Amino acid sequence: xxxxxxxxxxxxxxxxxxxxxxxxxxxxxxxxxxxxxxxxxxxxxxxxxxxxxxxxxxxxxxxxxxxxxxxxxxxxxxxxxxxxxxxxxxxxxxxxxxxxxxxxxxxxxxxxxxxxxxxxxxxxxxxxxxxxxxxxxxxxxxxxxxxxxxxxxxxxxxxxxxxxxxxxxxxxxxxxxxxxxxxxxxxxxxxxxxxxxxxxxxxxxxxxxxxxxxxxxxxxxxxxxxxxxxxxxxxxxxxxxxxxxxxxxxxxxxxxxxxxxxxxxxxxxxxxxxxxxxxxxxxxxxxxxxxxxxxxxxxxxxxxxxxxxxxxxxxxxxxxxxxxxxxxxxxxxxxxxxxxxxxxxxxxxxxxxxxxxxxxxxxxxxxxxxxxxxxxxxxxxxxxxxxxxxxxxxxxxxxxxxxxxxxxxxxxxxxxxxxxxxxxxxxxxxxxxxxxxxxxxxxxxxxxxxxxxxxxxxxxxxxxxxxxxxxxxxxxxxxxxxxxxxxxxxxxxxxxxxxxxxxxxxxxxxxxxxxxxxxxxxxxxxxxxxxxxxxxxxx
Amino acid sequence: xxxxxxxxxxxxxxxxxxxxxxxxxxxxxxxxxxxxxxxxxxxxxxxxxxxxxxxxxxxxxxxxxxxxxxxxxxxxxxxxxxxxxxxxxxxxxxxxxxxxxxxxxxxxxxxxxxxxxxxxxxxxxxxxxxxxxxxxxxxxxxxxxxxxxxxxxxxxxxxxxxxxxxxxxxxxxxxxxxxxxxxxxxxxxxxxxxxxxxxxxxxxxxxxxxxxxxxxxxxxxxxxxxxxxxxxxxxxxxxxxxxxxxxxxxxxxxxxxxxxxxxxxxxxxxxxxxxxxxxxxxxxxxxxxxxxxxxxxxxxxxxxxxxxxxxxxxxxxxxxxxxxxxxxxxxxxxxxxxxxxxxxxxxxxxxxxxxxxxxxxxxxxxxxxxx
Numbered sequence: 001x002x003x004x005x006x007x008x009x010x011x012x013x014x015x016x017x018x019x020x021x022x023x024x025x026x027x028x029x030x031x032x033x034x035x036x037x038x039x040x041x042x043x044x045x046x047x048x049x050x051x052x053x054x055x056x057x058x059x060x061x062x063x064x065x066x067x068x069x070x071x072x073x074x075x076x077x078x079x080x081x082x083x084x085x086x087x088x089x090x091x092x093x094x095x096x097x098x099x100x101x102x103x104x105x106x107x108x109x110x111x112x113x114x115x116x117x118x119x120x121x122x123x124x125x126x127x128x129x130x131x132x133x134x135x136x137x138x139x140x141x142x143x144x145x146x147x148x149x150x151x152x153x154x155x156x157x158x159x160x161x162x163x164x165x166x167x168x169x170x171x172x173x174x175x176x177x178x179x180x181x182x183x184x185x186x187x188x189x190x191x192x193x194x195x196x197x198x199x200x201x202x203x204x205x206x207x208x209x210x211x212x213x214x215x216x217x218x219x220x221x222x223x224x225x226x227x228x229x230x231x232x233x234x235x236x237x238x239x240x241x242x243x244x245x246x247x248x249x250x251x252x253x254x255x256x257x258x259x260x261x262x263x264x265x266x267x268x269x270x271x272x273x274x275x276x277x278x279x280x281x282x283x284x285x286x287x288x289x290x291x292x293x294x295x296x297x298x299x300x301x302x303x304x305x306x307x308x309x310x311x312x313x314x315x316x317x318x319x320x321x322x323x324x325x326x327x328x329x330x331x332x333x334x335x336x337x338x339x340x341x342x343x344x345x346x347x348x349x350x351x352x353x354x355x356x357x358x359x360x361x362x363x364x365x366x367x368x369x370x371x372x373x374x375x376x377x378x379x380x381x382x383x384x385x386x387x388x389x390x391x392x393x394x395x396x397x398x399x400x401x402x403x404x405x406x407x408x409x410x411x412x413x414x415x416x417x418x419x420x421x422x423x424x425x426x427x428x429x430x431x432x433x434x435x436x437x438x439x440x441x442x443x444x445x446x447x448x449x450x451x452x453x454x455x456x457x458x459x460x461x462x463x464x465x466x467x468x469x470x471x472x473x474x475x476x477x478x479x480x481x482x483x484x485x486x487x488x489x490x491x492x493x494x495x496x497x498x499x500x501x502x503x504x505x506x507x508x509x510x511x512x513x514x515x516x517x518x519x520x521x522x523x524x525x526x527x528x529x530x531x532x533x534x535x536x537x538x539x
Numbered sequence: 540x541x542x543x544x545x546x547x548x549x550x551x552x553x554x555x556x557x558x559x560x561x562x563x564x565x566x567x568x569x570x571x572x573x574x575x576x577x578x579x580x581x582x583x584x585x586x587x588x589x590x591x592x593x594x595x596x597x598x599x600x601x602x603x604x605x606x607x608x609x610x611x612x613x614x615x616x617x618x619x620x621x622x623x624x625x626x627x628x629x630x631x632x633x634x635x636x637x638x639x640x641x642x643x644x645x646x647x648x649x650x651x652x653x654x655x656x657x658x659x660x661x662x663x664x665x666x667x668x669x670x671x672x673x674x675x676x677x678x679x680x681x682x683x684x685x686x687x688x689x690x691x692x693x694x695x696x697x698x699x700x701x702x703x704x705x706x707x708x709x710x711x712x713x714x715x716x717x718x719x720x721x722x723x724x725x726x727x728x729x730x731x732x733x734x735x736x737x738x739x740x741x742x743x744x745x746x747x748x749x750x751x752x753x754x755x756x757x758x759x760x761x762x763x764x765x766x767x768x769x770x771x772x773x774x775x776x777x778x779x780x781x782x783x784x785x786x787x788x789x790x791x792x793x794x795x796x797x798x799x800x801x802x803x804x805x806x807x808x809x810x811x812x813x814x815x816x817x818x819x820x821x822x823x824x825x826x827x828x829x830x831x832x833x834x835x836x837x838x839x840x841x842x843x844x845x846x847x848x849x850x851x852x853x854x855x856x857x858x859x860x861x862x863x864x865x866x867x868x869x870x871x872x873x874x875x876x877x878x879x880x881x882x883x884x885x886x887x888x889x890x891x892x893x894x895x896x897x898x899x900x901x902x903x904x905x906x907x908x909x910x
Contacts, residue, residue, distance in 0.1 A: 247875075296875075316819070336832065337817035356817035358749045378743070378750040380815055411815055412745050413884075462830050463823045480884045481745055481813065497884075 025475035027417060030507025032492060038152045038501040040145045041160055052171040052192060053483045054499040056143040058154070059177035059187065059201055061136050136205040139488075142187065144172040145499035149189060151205065152501075154488075166210050169193060169221075176242070177201065178234040185216065185256050188242055190229025194222035196244055198256045218244075218254050218285055225250060231299045235323065236306030244286075245297040245311065252286035260285045275319075277326045290326070293317060299341045303348040308365075310351050312339035317457055318353050318363055330368040332458035335359055340380060341484075345404060346388040350420070352406055354381025360408045362420060362469075368454075370461055372420065376471040379412035383484035383495075387417075390487075407492060411481035415494050415504075416471040477502055547625050547862075550871045555624060556858040562618050563867035565629040571866055572652040573634060573644075575851035576659070578864040579837035579898050581615060582855040583790055589707040590615050607659065608666040610636045627867045652839050652851050653737075653794045653896055660708060660736050667706035712736045714788030717826060720761070722769040724776045729769075732785060737792035737896075745884055748793060748816045748897070756782050756824035787822050787831035791899040798846040807846040809893075813882035816897055818874070833899035840880050841895040849891075854880065 023034040139154040149172050150161035170193035178186045184200035189212075191197075196218040207213045219225060227248040235241040240256040249272065266278045272294040279288045295314030302309050308329065311319045316338055319331035337356030344351055351363040360374030360381055390405040404420040480496040487493075492504040547561060564574040581587055594612035610633040618628055638645045641658060705713075718731045740751040758781045761767045767778035793816075801808045820833045836856045843849020852865040854877060861877065863870045880894045 336819045336821045356747075356815070356819075357821075358747055379745055379747040380817075411747070411813075412750070463821075 021476060021479065025415075025473055025504075027473050027507070032504040032506060035491065035503045035505040036157050037159055037503070038141055038143075038161070039159055040148070040150050040164075040499050051146060052144060052173055053497045054143050054145050054495055055174055055484055056141055056486065056493065056495045056501055057175045057177050058486055058488065058493070059140045059142055060179050061138060061140065061202055061205075062179065063135070063137055136202045140201065140205075141493070141501060142175050142177065142201075143495065143499065143501060144175065144189075147171050149175065150499075151201075154503075163205060164210055165204060165212055167191060167212075170195060173229050174232045176232045176234055180237070181234075182240065183257075184214070185240070188232050188234065190232040190244055192228045194219050194224075194226045194229060194246065196229060196232065196254065198242075216256060218260060219252070220260065223260075224286060225252060228296075230297060233300050233302055233309075236302050236304060238306060243300060243309065245292075245300045247296040249291060249293045249295055249297055249313065251290040251292060251297065251300065251311070253288040253290070254285045255287055258283070258285045258287070275328055290321075292319065295338075298339060301342050301344055301351075303344045304346060305348060308344075308348070310342045310344065312342045312353050312355070314338045316355065316460070318342060318351065318361070319457070320351070320363075320365070328455050328457075330365075330454065330456070330458075332363070332370055333460040334361065335373070335460055335463065337380075340382050341384050343385045345386045345406075350386070350404065352384035352386065352408070354384045354408055354410070356380050358410070360384055360406075360416070360418065360469075369458060370466055372469050373466045374408065374416070374418050374469040374471065376416050376474055377408065377410035377412050377414065379410050379481070381408050381410045382482055382497075383409040385485055385487055387487045387492075389489045407485050407487065409477075409482035409485045409494055411497075413476050413478050413481060413496075415473075415475050415477045415482070415485065415492070417473040418469055418471050420469065477504075545625070547869055547871060551860065554860070556860075559624075559857060560618050560621050561625045561857070561862060561869045562621065563627040563864065563869050565627055565631075566866040567629075567631070567634055568647050569649055570630075570634055571851040572650040572655050573637065574630070574866050575839045575853040575864065576652050576656045576896070577611075577614070577630065577633075578853045578855055579839055579896070580656075580659075581618065582837055582857050583711070583898060583900070585789065585900075586708075586711050587615055587619075589711070591619060593707075605632075605636060606666050607633070607636055607640060607662050611659075611663070625869060649848050651798070652841070653739075656792070656839075656896065657737070660712060663708050664706055667708060668704050671704050671706070708736075709734075711790045712788055712792060714738075714784060714791070715786035717783050717785040718780065719783065720767055720778050720780045722767065722772060722776045722778050725769060725771045727769065727771045735788075737794050739794045739796055742795050742797065742810060742812050742814050744812045746812070746814055748814065748820065751795075751814065752822065752824060756784070784822055784825045784831075787825060787829070787901070789901045791820075791822070791833050791901070793897040793899070795893075795895055795897070797841065797893060797895055809841075809844060809846050811844070811883045811886065811888065811891065811893055813884045814894070815878070815881050816894060818877070819902075820899055832902040834902050835877075835897060836900050837898035838877070838880060838894045839896040839898075840892050842892045844891050851895075852892075 024031050026032075141152040141154050143150050143152070147167050147170075149165045149167070151163040151165075152158070152161040156162075170191040172189050173192050174190045176188045178188075184203060185198040187199050187201045187204070189197045189199070197212055197215045198218070199212055199215045203214050204212070225246050225248065227246045227250075229244050230247055231245040233243050235243065242254055242256070244252050244254065246252065265281060266289045269276065269291050272291075274291070275293075276291045277288060278291075280286065292311050293313050293315045297311050297313040299313075300309060300311050302323070307323060309321050309323050311321070316334040316336065317331055318334075318339060320329045321327060322329055334353070334355050335357040339353050339355035339361075341355075342351055342353045349365050351365070353361045353363065354377075355361075358375075358377045358379060358381060360377070361370050362372040362374070363369070364371045385407055387405040387407060392403040392405075402422050406418050406420065408416045408418070410416070477494045478496040478500060480498045480500065482494055483497045484495045485493060490506055490509045492506070493501060494504065495501045548555060564577060566574060590612050593608070594616045597609065597612070614628070614630050614633050621628070640662075643658075644650055644655065713734050713736055716733050716735055718733065720729045720731075721727070722729070738752075738755065740748070740755055742751055743754075758779050760777065760779055762777045766775035767780070768774070769776045769778065795814060797810045797812075798807045799810055800806070816835065816838075818835045820835070822829075822831045822833070825831060838854040840852045840854065841849055842852060850865075852863065854872070855862045855864060861872045861874050863872045863876075879890070880892050882893045883890050
């Protein structure tokens with residue numbers, strides 16, 4: 001098992017430490033090429049190092065409501081992946097919803113008139129005059145470095161960001177974007193001090209200053225909870241409800257536009273190891289507190305439909321809760337050590353986690369247990385995600401051989417890609433009868449009812465009891481430890497802890513894009529079919 | 540010094556563990572290598588308890604001459620019996636004895652903490668074995684006193700037939716490695732067992748302890764100049780060799796080989812590589828797939844950019860709090876601060892505080908699952 005992963009690494013021309021990094025890597029479907037990089041201005045470099053870890057959020061701003069054009073297929077296709085929240089709008093089933101939210105996107109008061117030509121492209125300079133007419137349509141990368149949140153245009157080749165927002169009191173740590181936001185506030189930013197802001201991304205882009213504008217402030221100066229915000233997520237279709245995960249093991253539920261409470265008066269947590277939910281007595285923010293575990297909650301992720309929320313943390317447990325009923329559904333322990341990241345598959349059947357045991361875990365919601373361990377990282381796994389835009393090259397539509405593509409990044413500076421083929425997972429011996437993890441198309445398979453009852457957590461499995469996966473590709477993408485990855489229709493984005501982002505174009509996209517300033521939206525129009533097919537795959 | 544102590548007491552407040560003492564150790568000129576290791580050993584609770592027991596059992600035998608063992612027992616007793624909860628102690632007798640006994644440690648030069656730990660543990664083993672043999676011979680007619688080797692000697696599966704005594708130092712730190720060599724000609728597997736008190740691991744940039752342990756146990760091919768003499772073939776043959784852990788130790792001490800001899804420079808160089816170590820660890824490279832589970836309780840940290848100078852400090856977990864020991868000073872730190880001692884992802888970095896020796900203690904399986 002060790003040798004196989006090493007072989008994969010060697011196949012891709014791993015260069016020894018200190019050597020140059022290759023600008024491409026090969027997969028069975030073709031070459032992924034480094035298209036461009038995004039980072040913060042160099043002057044900022046040394047100062048912020050090591051204090052906070054860069055995370056990146058993808059945000060797509062659509063046409064302003066005053067724009068006459070109806071949402072086009074390209075608009076749907078360039079759907080942004082809201083990091084972790086998985087609130088993506090893809091495929092055929094979402095058309096009507098897409099229409100309605102575009103209509104409801106008209107909260108930005110300062111915006112008037114339309115600027116149809118004003119896609120914020122490569123040619124635009126950094127010193128943008130304050131322009132309330134600027135409609136800011138496009139796809140943006142939001143990332144934090146030190147005390148600053150930077151915004152870059154994904155589609156421009158400019159390395160430097162187009163906007164920076166400084167925070168004077170504490171460092172930003174996490175952020176989330178909701179493209180379906182009903183009023184202006186679509187961007188959330190959580191700080192190390194526990195403070196949280198909601199703002200309108202468009203409004204930030206239209207302002208020339210280096211401060212947040214029009215922000216709503218929650219948990220001011222950490223008055224409700226002064227531990228660090230580790231993760232933040234909009235509740236999908238939640239009417240502006242969002243969840244913040246804190247380093248003291250709590251989640252808080254907030255509703256935007258609601259007043260903050262001076263005295264939240266949640267009861268004292270008696271047993272740190274027990275899950276408990278408390279609701280605010282007045283209807284002020286935060287409206288609820290979920291105590292998850294002892295120690296930090298490191299990451300949270302909603303299933304795409306918003307029914308479930310997954311949490312991972314210091315105690316090494318993945319927990320999956322029913323969001324509405326506030327009940328623990330299932331969960332289990334890592335092999336050892338804390339878990340650092342988690343992410344859902346588009347269909348809500350699987351959850352990936354990564355952590356301090358160097359393993360990528362695949363959790364099955366049907367089986368309510370770990371069904372595979374991915375071995376291949378040489379250090380902690382810091383980012384995991386399913387590639388929802390990828391389709392198996394030889395899928396014949398019979399749907400029997402289902403393949404999921406996913407990626408992981410680690411502190412070993414590597415990006416690994418994996419294929420999860422349901423009929424290829426080796427069933428380990430000594431498994432109780434009837435418990436084979438064969439792929440089931442049913443929503444809830446019955447054969448596990450005996451094994452693990454709803455609402456319980458499972459202990460760490462033994463090494464020999466879990467089927468192993470080997471990576472398809474292992475590629476050293478940065479010189480610094482990595483902190484995250486994102487998939488877009490055209491590319492894979494990797495980000496390192498120190499704030500460098502690399503954009504790896506998918507096979508087929510790289511050639512047509514390398515020498516041009518073409519916007520992604522344009523290229524999408526050229527290839528509406530391929531994206532359409534990909535996104536409808538496995539809905 | 541007193542003020543620092545009260546500050547720690549204030550920080551812990553009512554959570555100050557019952558009966559526990561947090562004392563800094565005075566530095567007698569470059570003795571931080573010694574202080575940092577002593578703190579890690581003091582907070583290795585089973586080791587401390589055995590040593591205190593040894594002290595109590597040997598106190599009555601006033602004739603015993605001063606050894607490194609009695610000096611260490613003395614020092615631990617001195618710390619644990621302090622009236623105050625915090626403060627500073629001068630490990631004077633211990634350091635004097637150390638310098639007297641081994642000229643390596645006599646100079647005021649910077650010393651290697653791992654070398655010291657290794658020397659100390661082996662010395663303690665020697666002394667305990669000597670005492671046990673002596674006691675056996677002297678008191679063969681009498682009923683053997685219970686404190687012979689300071690603990691029961693049963694339960695050692697491998698060495699039962701052999702002469703070597705199992706002292707409590709062994710019981711705490713000793714593990715068994717098996718070195719399997721498979722001759723590629725006749726396929727015969729030769730296994731040779733060897734004991735260890737700590738594991739010295741080669742390190743790589745941006746890797747984890749898990750990965751370093753995997754490399755330690757990975758298969759190595761012996762060929763060309765480095766062939767293996769196969770007893771069955773009676774000749775030099777190509778072979779495959781791998782190290783596995785046959786018996787995991789109760790206390791797993793991991794030494795990161797941060798000081799590497801660079802031939803081109805003909806001197807040692809410090810590797811500042813970022814090597815992450817989790818607070819919990821399992822050994823999966825064992826013979827029996829036992830998944831032995833461990834929890835980190837101490838880290839000896841080397842501070843500085845080169846091998847011949849610098850400083851040692853230690854991080855210690857005691858009763859669920861992490862403490863930072865820097866010679867005389869003791870501070871409370873947050874658990875999350877442990878990760879600032881992983882190392883640097885870039886070669887030249889302002890951060891020179893790097894985890895050097897890791898102490899993991901075995902966790903008994905079957906701990907409860909939170910819900």
